Amino acid sequence: MTPAARIAAAIGVLDEILTGSPAEQALLRWSRASRFAGSGDRAALRDLVFGALRRRDSYAALGGALTGRGLMIGHARAEDLPLDDIFSGQGHGPAPLTPAETAHRASDLPDDLPDWLRPDWQAALGPLAAEVAAAMTDRAPVWLRVNLARTDPPAAIAALAAEGIGTEPSELLPSALRVTANERTVARSAAYRDGLVELQDLSPQLACARLPLSPRMSVLDFCAGGGGKTLAIGARQPDARLTAHDASVARMADLPARAARAGLRVTVADRPKGSFDLVVADVPCSGSGTWRRTPDAKWRLDRRRLDDLVALQAQILDRVAPLVAQGGWLAYMTCSVLTAENGRQVSDFLARRQGFRLVEDRLWTPLSGGDGFFLAILGRE
Known part of the structure; x- marks a missing residue:
């Protein structure tokens, strides 16, 4: 699939999600109906959809509408992508921008929090509220927990590296490894299959360590x-x-x-x-x-x-x-x-x-x- 075709597919999936369908179900339905799509296409589509949902309101403001198309226009503007090349109507790409879409400009962007929740968020996080809200719009890293009952961090790092998976230990907990390369292959690796590592985010690892x-x-x-x-x-x-x-x-x-x-x-x-x-x-x-x-x-x-x-x-x-x-x-x-x-x-x-x-x-x-x-x-x- 071309980049434009992937964005057209994301528009359809996002429209389904915006009407109330859970994201995973919408992506699964698209995958089953699109047997032509390879693993790279499915991964790219997932990244587009989840990225748009993380920044739903700011992308809608940039794109001029809270729709799948509006979110993808907002995504293209946020990433400084060539709008005319993507929205060309050629092949399987989305239709060209309308004059209103071309002329739209956003001023202040929202913080991508539900309006009703903002007071609770501010009360819980105080001076960090805005910074944490901004962090929530980024993709989460992948963390692994070294199974200390079977191995130690240096050996686990070496075993993963032998399979092309790059990792680095956390400064807060040496047995927690952040994946730096080839994260999508972790679940298929021998190190994972043999119980040397488990997928687990850093914060619950830190909690269990206490x-x-x-x-x-x-x-x-x-x-x-x-x-x-x-x-x-x-x-x-x-x-x-x-x-x-x-x-x-x-x-x-x-x-x-x-x-x-x-x-x-x-x-x-x-x-x-x-x-x-x-x-x-x-x-x-x-x-x-x-x-x-x-x-x-x-x-x-x-x-x-x-x-x-x-x-x-x-x-x-x-x-x-x-x-x-x-x-x-x-x-x-x-x-x-x-x-x-x-x-x-x-x-x-x-x-x-x-x-x-x-x-x-x-x-x-x-x-x-x-x-x-x-x-x-x-x-x-």
């Missing part, structure tokens, strides 16, 4: 999902007794195989019982810290959905509190930067639950640690 672990401790990952944090804990403490639970059992379908690949044993529990030395609750949230990766979620979130999530988080905290052993730990996590889901949620829990105390809390943002991520460690007396 968890209070000790030999033979029992650990429950209550909202385990695919089990990334379960495996990260096991890599730090290989003899920990690991149990994973998720409200959707299907999300954990690959966990046994991933654990075996990592050289760990994990018990998958439908209804965890008893008590645990450490309970990790990475709860469902707005995902406001991960909007670089799922930018369409930013525009689907509304106040009612946020309030529902806050209520669900409180229910989960109350559900897991009795599972924490006396003298044990509760680690509350979100991939959000919003106070309602983070600090306020923790303070409300402590106000209604006797016997817990705040030991530490920490908020990472794209300015300091990969995705936006929150951790609070609570100790049970």
Whole structure:
């Protein structure tokens, strides 16, 4: 596909997303209907669509309309691309610009945040609010976690390099590797297949590195999902007794195989019982810290959905509190930067639950640690 044809395809996919379709579903439908497209075309289309969603409002301002075509005109103007060559109507490219589109000029560009959310964003991030919002418009880097139960960072870096994958360790955590070359081949590499590395963003790696672990401790990952944090804990403490639970059992379908690949044993529990030395609750949230990766979620979130999530988080905290052993730990996590889901949620829990105390809390943002991520460690007396 030519660059113009890719932009024409992006216009169609974006129009579908703007009418309410999730981005991944819209891209999948296009891929199935476009068997002629190669892997390079699909990757380029994905980059165009996700880039436009990250900067939806500013691209719409540059392009003159909140439509797929308006967003791609805005993209071309932002990247200083040759508009007349792309919008020529030739071959499979989009139709030429109208006189109104050619004459359109934008003045001040918006910050690419939903209007209703801006006060919450400002209150949560203070003087960093604008800088973090700008960072959310960039593509997120790919991070890997070295499985310390199988190898060490230098050996993992060498194994990846042998397959043409460039990496560099984080200054904050040596076992976290940022991919600098050939990121799309990581999941097909022998280093990944053999369990030397796992895909995991830097901020949850930093959060897991702060968890209070000790030999033979029992650990429950209550909202385990695919089990990334379960495996990260096991890599730090290989003899920990690991149990994973998720409200959707299907999300954990690959966990046994991933654990075996990592050289760990994990018990998958439908209804965890008893008590645990450490309970990790990475709860469902707005995902406001991960909007670089799922930018369409930013525009689907509304106040009612946020309030529902806050209520669900409180229910989960109350559900897991009795599972924490006396003298044990509760680690509350979100991939959000919003106070309602983070600090306020923790303070409300402590106000209604006797016997817990705040030991530490920490908020990472794209300015300091990969995705936006929150951790609070609570100790049970």
